[in-house]
Amino acid sequence: MNMEVIGKSVIRKEAQEKVTGRALYTHDYHSTRKLSGRVVLSPYAHARITSIDTSNARKVTGVRAILTGENIALTGESMRDRPPLATDKVRYHGEAVVLVVADTPAQGDLAASLINIQYELLPVVHTPTQAFQNNAPLVHERLGEYKKEKDVYPVPGTNIAHHVKIRKGNVEKGLAESSVTVEAEYSFSPSDHAAMETRSSIAEIRPDGTIKIMTSSQAPFMVKQLIASYFNEDLGKIVVDTPLVGGAYGGKAAVQLELLAYLGSKAVGGLPVEIFNEREQDIIMSPCHIGLDAKVKIGADPNGIIKAMKIQFLWDGGAYSDKLIDLTRAGAVDCTGPYKVENVWCDSYGMYTNHTYATPFRGFSHSELSFAIERTVDLLAKKLQIDPLELRYRNAIKPGHTTPTRVLLNQSNVGNLQECIEKLRKLIRWEEGQVKEINERLVRVKGISCSWKTSTIDPNAPSGVILTFNRDGSINLMSGVVEIGTGTKTVLAQILAEKMKMNVEKIHVRMKVDTQTTPEHWKTVASRGIYMAGRALLEAADDVIAQLKNIASIVLRAPTEDLEVANSRVFIKDNPRIGVDFKEICYGYQYPNGNSIGGQIIGRGNFILRHLTYLDPETGEGNPGPEWTVAAYGVEVEFDRRDLTYRLIRAASVIDIGIVLNEKAALGQVMGAMSMGLSFAGRETFYYDELGQVLNPQLRTYRPLRYGENPEYLVDFVYTPDLQAAYGARGVGEHGLLGMPGALGNALSLAANVSLHHLPLTPELIWKTKAGKV
Amino acid sequence: MKLHTINLNINDQVRTVTVRTGDTLLYTIREKLGLTGAKPGCLNGDCGACTINVDGWPMKSCLMMAVEGQGKQIKTIEGLGNTLIQQAFVEHFAFQCGYCTPGFIMNCHSLILKKPDADDSTIKEWLESNICRCTSYIEIETAVKSALEKNKHHSN
Numbered sequence: 001m002n003m004e005v006i007g008k009s010v011i012r013k014e015a016q017e018k019v020t021g022r023a024l025y026t027h028d029y030h031s032t033r034k035l036s037g038r039v040v041l042s043p044y045a046h047a048r049i050t051s052i053d054t055s056n057a058r059k060v061t062g063v064r065a066i067l068t069g070e071n072i073a074l075t076g077e078s079m080r081d082r083p084p085l086a087t088d089k090v091r092y093h094g095e096a097v098v099l100v101v102a103d104t105p106a107q108g109d110l111a112a113s114l115i116n117i118q119y120e121l122l123p124v125v126h127t128p129t130q131a132f133q134n135n136a137p138l139v140h141e142r143l144g145e146y147k148k149e150k151d152v153y154p155v156p157g158t159n160i161a162h163h164v165k166i167r168k169g170n171v172e173k174g175l176a177e178s179s180v181t182v183e184a185e186y187s188f189s190p191s192d193h194a195a196m197e198t199r200s201s202i203a204e205i206r207p208d209g210t211i212k213i214m215t216s217s218q219a220p221f222m223v224k225q226l227i228a229s230y231f232n233e234d235l236g237k238i239v240v241d242t243p244l245v246g247g248a249y250g251g252k253a254a255v256q257l258e259l260l261a262y263l264g265s266k267a268v269g270g271l272p273v274e275i276f277n278e279r280e281q282d283i284i285m286s287p288c289h290i291g292l293d294a295k296v297k298i299g300a301d302p303n304g305i306i307k308a309m310k311i312q313f314l315w316d317g318g319a320y321s322d323k324l325i326d327l328t329r330a331g332a333v334d335c336t337g338p339y340k341v342e343n344v345w346c347d348s349y350g351m352y353t354n355h356t357y358a359t360p361f362r363g364f365s366h367s368e369l370s371f372a373i374e375r376t377v378d379l380l381a382k383k384l385q386i387d388p389l390e391l392r393y394r395n396a397i398k399p400g401h402t403t404p405t406r407v408l409l410n411q412s413n414v415g416n417l418q419e420c421i422e423k424l425r426k427l428i429r430w431e432e433g434q435v436k437e438i439n440e441r442l443v444r445v446k447g448i449s450c451s452w453k454t455s456t457i458d459p460n461a462p463s464g465v466i467l468t469f470n471r472d473g474s475i476n477l478m479s480g481v482v483e484i485g486t487g488t489k490t491v492l493a494q495i496l497a498e499k500m501k502m503n504v505e506k507i508h509v510r511m512k513v514d515t516q517t518t519p520e521h522w523k524t525v526a527s528r529g530i531y532m533a534g535r536a537l538l539e540a541a542d543d544v545i546a547q548l549k550n551i552a553s554i555v556l557r558a559p560t561e562d563l564e565v566a567n568s569r570v571f572i573k574d575n576p577r578i579g580v581d582f583k584e585i586c587y588g589y590q591y592p593n594g595n596s597i598g599g600q601i602i603g604r605g606n607f608i609l610r611h612l613t614y615l616d617p618e619t620g621e622g623n624p625g626p627e628w629t630v631a632a633y634g635v636e637v638e639f640d641r642r643d644l645t646y647r648l649i650r651a652a653s654v655i656d657i658g659i660v661l662n663e664k665a666a667l668g669q670v671m672g673a674m675s676m677g678l679s680f681a682g683r684e685t686f687y688y689d690e691l692g693q694v695l696n697p698q699l700r701t702y703r704p705l706r707y708g709e710n711p712e713y714l715v716d717f718v719y720t721p722d723l724q725a726a727y728g729a730r731g732v733g734e735h736g737l738l739g740m741p742g743a744l745g746n747a748l749s750l751a752a753n754v755s756l757h758h759l760p761l762t763p764e765l766i767w768k769t770k771a772g773k774v
Numbered sequence: 775m776k777l778h779t780i781n782l783n784i785n786d787q788v789r790t791v792t793v794r795t796g797d798t799l800l801y802t803i804r805e806k807l808g809l810t811g812a813k814p815g816c817l818n819g820d821c822g823a824c825t826i827n828v829d830g831w832p833m834k835s836c837l838m839m840a841v842e843g844q845g846k847q848i849k850t851i852e853g854l855g856n857t858l859i860q861q862a863f864v865e866h867f868a869f870q871c872g873y874c875t876p877g878f879i880m881n882c883h884s885l886i887l888k889k890p891d892a893d894d895s896t897i898k899e900w901l902e903s904n905i906c907r908c909t910s911y912i913e914i915e916t917a918v919k920s921a922l923e924k925n926k927h928h929s930n
């Protein structure tokens with residue numbers, strides 16, 4: 001296909017805004033009417049609230065309202081287990097307990113500091129493994145009473161919020177027939193998304209009952225839906241605005257501050273109230289990146305062909321189940337990694353602990369499970385003395401194979417992993433060897449990994465697009481996809497420009513989402529923005545083209561079949577000089593005597609994924625997502641054998657992307673994701689004390705990668721089109737991240753000659769592992 | 775708390791504003807003067823999103839009190855014209871969500887002004903004070919180096 005606009009590095013539509021400081025994010029919207037909501041957080045991870053005294057706080061000038069948790073409905077996306085403000089007891093360090101609404105933040109802070117809350121400490125559940133024990137303290141005593149969706153399977157009387165089972169083939173038989181087995185356990189604590197824009201939400205209730213919310217969210221339509229359903233509000237009266245979002249990575253898919261802002265506004269007669277997270281609050285109060293304890297057993301024949309996998313995931317969901325249910329399922333459906341495995345047994349448990357509750361992190365359970373699987377695959381290679389790249393190649397998933405939930409793969413719904421591996425081999429010069437001695441201290445070592453991912457989204461998730469014209473023939477594009485930094489809106493403009501064969505400058509995209517006038521896009525998550533909105537857009541473009549041709553056929557006195565659209569014109573195919581400009585027909589055509597025909601052209605398109613199903617509760621069988629993007633990764637480190645420190649030299653990803661829609665944007669997505677993955681793998685985690693308090697809730701102690709600490713990045717693509725997607729493009733926003741923990745873990749395990757089973761992969765961890773202290 | 779009415783010289787204009795002793799310069803320029811380009815990423819000096827220029831040097835405006843800004847030449851991202859560094863950021867895709875961008879640009883802008891011959895280690899020393907969570911930093915590196923390069927040609 002010869003493409004004019006697709007594939008080009010078209011500059012982001014919002015670029016000028018962003019380099020001039022004029023781009024507005026939620027907290028940048030000002031109004032003198034706006035009140036400030038400040039939240040009092042729990043200092044303890046698990047404690048009974050014995051008293052709350054707000055009397056002194058109420059005396060502070062400027063205080064308008066003080067709210068505590070009684071009489072507020074329980075919330076939670078799949079299961080209603082979370083009070084927006086803690087009642088009776090607190091379940092994590094940082095949990096919201098009291099909300100103060102005041103004229104200014106300073107007044108609110110002063111009042112908040114005067115609130116006296118008495119707690120009685122309860123035993124803390126520190127890890128999902130501890131939570132899983134029979135005698136573990138319970139995080140939720142009344143688990144059986146919560147209202148929940150029908151495909152949620154909590155186990156009352158335990159800390160199990162959800163259990164997903166995968167039963168495929170006969171795992172015991174598969175293991176018995178294996179000549180080699182390897183088995184290992186892994187664990188890591190929760191961490192954070194640390195988007196540079198901390199979360200904020202503003203809510204206002206207008207005199208006519210309209211609830212207006214502005215929020216930095218990936219899911220404005222979900223905010224609308226949940227507020228209506230939690231608080232029995234009229235759905236149509238809720239309008240959610242989302243301007244530009246300053247980084248999200250899954251962390252802004254959960255609905256939290258919106259609820260507090262709404263409750264705050266309600267308490268002060270509907271005046272606008274903003275909840276703005278300062279960094280520490282953003283880290284400990286708002287939902288975080290999930291932790292995991294995993295057990296993996298793999299059986300293989302002497303050639304390394306995998307016969308069976310037995311897996312247990314205990315996800316550290318923290319105190320509430322909100323998105324944990326989905327994360328538990330997402331981890332289960334792709335539990336084996338991108339390998340052909342006939343016999344699979346997986347128990348994926350969403351566990352309650354006394355940690356901050358979890359929400360998706362770029363990759364939705366996949367970078368986490370991938371660490372456990374890919375480390376074990378390397379252990380298998382080592383045991384069998386087979387080259388780890390070769391071993392992955394032999395087991396790579398292909399069309400004709402089935403996934404753990406028994407979806408039959410074909411040429412379209414899965415990418416070409418073997419080709420990714422082949423390209424990776426060249427890209428990282430695998431032939432030169434995995435280990436290169438520099439001197440007696442330093443050694444350079446490469447580690448590799450593979451990944452796959454489908455997006456387990458709601459089977460009925462919608463996406464819609466509306467196109468309108470300006471009188472100069474340019475087009476306005478409205479989609480509910482939120483611009484979270486991935487450049488999606490610009491890529492949509494490119495798709496439309498390609499389809500209409502017109503100048504992309506003549507396409508104006510609406511950046512802000514407003515749930516009243518923008519057609520719904522389910523949520524801007526799971527690398528599904530382009531996939532779904534792209535299809536809706538193509539349908540809208542077809543609609544527009546048909547309307548343009550209809551009216552042009554009258555004006556040009558030619559049948560519509562003879563017409564073509566390009567360069568903002570409709571013309572006769574075999575005689576392009578005879579034609580009419582969009583601007584002459586997009587608002588109706590006017591004859592010289594004034595008679596007019598046609599009218600304003602408005603295009604509409606929508607998309608819904610096909611054939612997705614719920615999973616069978618006993619076997620996991622079902623179709624969880626539309627397609628599997630596959631990828632192969634390499635990381636090279638320079639390791640210092642004396643002090644066990646290391647430097648990142650190079651990181652590589654080869655992803656089957658289907659097609660590149662915007663080259664620089666795609667590279668930016670992949671490299672940015674790799675950077676985040678290496679940061680997660682190498683340095684990011686929460687440190688807790690014995691009371692379950694987070695010890696590093698600041699960016700100086702929770703320290704993401706900084707300028708100059710990055711390696712060199714190598715990126716390559718494989719192009720297997722997904723026939724269901726616009727121009728064949730597969731999701732790519734997350735995939736650069738997924739393999740980083742596994743590849744880095746494999747490199748360092750080889751370099752240090754130990755088997756590393758935890759994250760982050762710090763020199764201290766390597767030292768402790770060597771000393772047998774973990 | 776005590777209030778002060780002060781004059782701030784911002785972006786070549788004198789702005790009069792009433793502040794509390796405890797108001798940071800960041801809070802003041804954002805909330806009182808509507809200059810929301812500088813971002814409140816951490817409010818304690820860790821992230822660089824609030825970086826502005828004070829007398830030509832990069833300064834984290836969350837670490838400076840508004841009252842300290844008197845008598846200084848303050849520049850925020852809104853006060854930049856169409857500089858080389860802004861163009862370079864656009865051209866080299868040196869941002870995604872854009873939230874860290876004003877801080878990075880103001881830091882780079884000072885760097886180009888104060889250290890036009892900056893080598894890799896100087897660039898690193900300056901830019902490691904800012905966090906970008908979206909890009910891989912390679913894009914920012916390419917942008918700042920190309921702007922430094924162009925600046926040399928301009929000044930020669």
Ligand code: FES
Binds near residue numbers: 813820822824834
């Ligand atoms: S807000 Fe000033 S350094 Fe982060």
Ligand code: FES
Binds near residue numbers: 869
């Ligand atoms: S562009 Fe998003 S943090 Fe830098």
